[in-house]
Structures are given as C-alpha cells and as structure tokens.
Amino acid sequence: MSKQHYEDQYLDLMRRTWTQGDERRDRTGIGTRSVFGATLRFDLAEGAMPLVTTKRVYWKTATRELLWFLTGDTNIRPLVLQDVKIWNEWPHARYVDETGDEIALNDFIARIADDPAFAAKWGDLGPVYGKQWVDWPTYQPVKGGLYRKGPGVNQVAEVVASLRNNPGSRRHIIEGWNVAELDRMALPPCHKTYQFHVAGSRLNCLLYQRSCDVALGLPFNLWSAALLTRMIAQQVDLEPGELVWMGGDTHLYLNHADLVEEQLSREPQGHPRLKILRRPSTIFDYRIEDFEVRDYTPHGPIKAPVAV
Template structure:
C-alpha cells in the first residue's frame, strides 16, 4: 500500500522534552501514514504495523491517561476490578453502566436465535432478567477467569482426567513479588490455548510481566511489561494503558514497592479504516496537563479494591471523540 501523507501541522513537536502522550500520538500517526492496509476479522479493514513499544514512568502518581481526548478511566477501572473477581458475565458491568463488552453477547444472541433485537433492548434484558443474563450474558473463560482460576486437571487411577483446583495467577504473583522479588517468573498469562474457542474474544492484552529493580535513590520499584497481541489504537489502547498502569499501581501498593515504569508492547498494532475522523481530530490536538492517580485506601488484598479507592487529580482533557467498535 502506498504511504499516506500526513499534513505538517499534525506532525507534533520534535524537541526531546515532550509530553509522554506524544508517544501515543506518534504511534497513531505512523500507523495511519505507513501501516499496511489489511482485511481483518471484522471485515472493516485496518492499517497495521507489527511490533510497537511505549514507555511511561509512573513515579509521583503519574498515569498514562490520555488528554487529547477524554478517557473514561472509571469505566476502565470498573472493568479491571471485574477481571479480578474472575467473573465472565457482563451483568455486573451492565448494572454499573459499563458498556465495554455489550456488543459480543448481543451479536451471539442475534446469530443464535435469529431475533433482531436492538442492542439497547438486549442490554436492558440483561439488567432486568438474571436468568436471561446467565444464559446470554456470559463471555466464556475470558481474562478474569484465566487470571484467578486457570483450569487444571488431575490424572485419575482409571486413566481419566478430572478438573482440579484452578490457579490464581494474580495471588501467586503478589506472593512471589513479596518473597522472591528477583524472580523472572512474575507473569500473568491470559492466552489459554485450550479454551480460546470458548471465549467471546481471545485475550488481546494477553501477557503481563513484573520486574523489581532499584532506582537511583535505592528504592525498589515495580516495573510492568504488557504484551498485547492485537491492539485497536484509537479505541482500545487508551483503556489498555490506563488498566495496565492501574494493575501495576495496585500490585505495587500490595507489595510495598514504588511504582516504576510501564512498558507496553504491541503485536498487530492497528487503526480501523472507519476511524479516520477520530484520528484526524486527535492528531490536531496537543496534550495538556499531567493527571495523577491517588489510591486513597490500602485494602487487605488486591481483590478488595473498590471504585471509591481511586481518585484522579489534574485531569482536564480535550472532549471525547466517538467512533464505532468493530466486533
């Protein structure tokens, strides 16, 4: 595909002392100008690059919360807290007004029943009818299930296997960070090959690895690397960056470590062709301000945080930019 020219006014500043958000904008600009045009699973079409990296220092409460458009960080936080419960049904999210996962169960319901029900009406039924939600609101063994209850099986004397107690990867990593911080095995994995075909969507942000190192002042800092196999840069990545940094901050608090660097790595890193209006508008904006996160309470475990525990300061972003989600 021939490269797409980017107007000079969208190129951003060239000086080295730039706002950290310019990394994101530079990535968006590069994908749109140089990415390979591809036909994707959704049929919408993308421009894509393979292999990308962003780095953010989380010291002093800093967070990779985009300011060039409003990011609904409370929605992303509610999703992360839902992951940590291990639940895979959208009803708890629906009851909190979180719409992130609505399209996938709706599409499955329409496909399997043939009923041409509007998305809003379907979601209202999920909220109102617990039995209906149990049947149609489940996403399969997605993120949270793998994080806190990775399935295991035990070999029986009769030659068959039976399900055994699942593995709580989150709890194990918290414990290993406390007892063996130098380990290279602080990993949370969502890509369970045996269960991919049962998931509404295989995990995109699939692998988290944590790393403890001393900073220049001798403080132990917790770093996190997130590998994302597939990334919708316009709609998904702003949430993914916030959520990864949030999990890292929670892990750091629970293990008495200072938050360090968040390293994000993308495999198929793409922009959808029908997001051109969003991309053009966002690249016309400049980052403003430096939002920070305060965790106002330290619960007994990483599984006990509540939405009220998180307060964002100095967040005055540009207005939101709406665009369709590709399902």
C-alpha cells in the same frame, strides 16, 4: 526545545500506524492499517499515569472493568449494572446469531439488567480474562487414563506472593492466552501477558498485547495496566516504576479516519496523577471509590464505531 509530553509517543504511534501501516483485511471485515512490534514506555513515579488527554478517556469505566477481571466473573451483568458498556456487543451478536431475534442492542442490555436468568444464559462471555487470571483450570489424572478438574490457579495472587517472597524471580507473570479454551471465549485476550520486574524499590510492568486497536482500545489498556501495576506495588510495598507496553498487530480501523484526524490535530495538555485513597487487605478488595484522579483536563470525547 520543550520537553516531550508523555502522550506524544502515543500520538506518534497513531500517526505512524495511519500513514505507514500495511492495509489489510481483518476478522471484522472492516479493514485496518497495521504495524507490528510497537513499544511505548511510561514512568509511573509520583502518581503519574499514561492517561490520554487528546480525548476524554473514561478512566472509571476502565477501572470498573479491571476490578471485574479481578473477581473472575465472565458475565457482563455486573458491568451492565454499573453502566459499563465495553463488552455489550459480543453477547448481543451471539444472541442474534443463535436465536434469529433481531433485538436492538439497548433492549438486549435492558433484559440483561432486568432478568438474571436471561443474563445467566446470554450474558456470559466464556472463560475470558478474569477466569484465566484468577482461576486458570487444572486437571488431575484419575484411573483409566482419565482426568478430572483440579483446583484453579489464581495467577494474580501467586504473583503478589512471589513479588513479596522472591522479588528477583523472572516468573512474575499473569497470562491470559489459554490455548485450550480460546474457542470458548467471546474474544481471545488481546492484552495477554503481564510480566513484573523489581528494580531496587520500584515495580516495573511489561504488557504484551497481541492485537491492539490504537484509537479505542489502547487508551484503556494503558490506563488499566498502569493501574494494576500501582495496585500491586501498593500491596507489596514497592514504588511504581515503569510501564512498558509492547504491541503485536497494532492497528487502526479504516472507518476511524475522522477520529484519527481529529485526535492528531490536538495537543496533549496537563499531567494527571492518580492517588489511591486506601490500602485494602488484598489485591482483590479494591473499590472504585479507592481511586482519585487529579489534574485531568482532557479535550472532549471522540466517538467511533466498535468493530465486533
């Protein structure tokens, strides 16, 4: 019997969600099939990455998004200028809703790219991931029972420091679920909690995701979590360990039937590896050119609509 490919567990989750998931109405109105409490585990030793091969995953796009998170920026313009389209639909929908202007998505994005003032007004997503990761708001009491804004908390920098100085801590956590600011976010964080754990010389990461689109989102989420683990491990002189992914509401959209059937008909192939080509001075100084993926020969891409 041949050894199981690392991707088989992802395909098993997709199959179980599609065939056994509870069919339910959801926020988007499209409907999903959903399972709850899924777990996947991937060993990141020797450069291994959980990069899906049964369809092409644009890992550079996911990497650019992660690097954007680490800047703390919440405006889509830096992504648009890199041709990263992940977040385009949300500000476009808000613009159409608030102005009544039925501008086409491509025309809206062209204005974001060409007009910084327009982008500043309509391209912001609210205090999403990056804001919470590197500038979690704090408040300080002043006279009269009032509060003023204090210095933001850089959770990423604090985790790097705590891993260096107190590796046995159980508080190596990056949290995105800021209850006080959820209603200001274009989309509340799906991949919400990262916890890191040192075992000997290896750095493990557990990602809890409250909501997960198995078809479109999860391949990006797995890559990004593994990449963040690799980057932090390099910064704190540890070897990459295990990525443990846990999903709350883990679902497939009912309009993704063609994608699901096509992807489940394919066999995983190859074992891609990631090489980080340099060690920047901090976790915030990586560039897209620092990452090289080898031996990635996936099946072709599979397109499907994004639910907004």
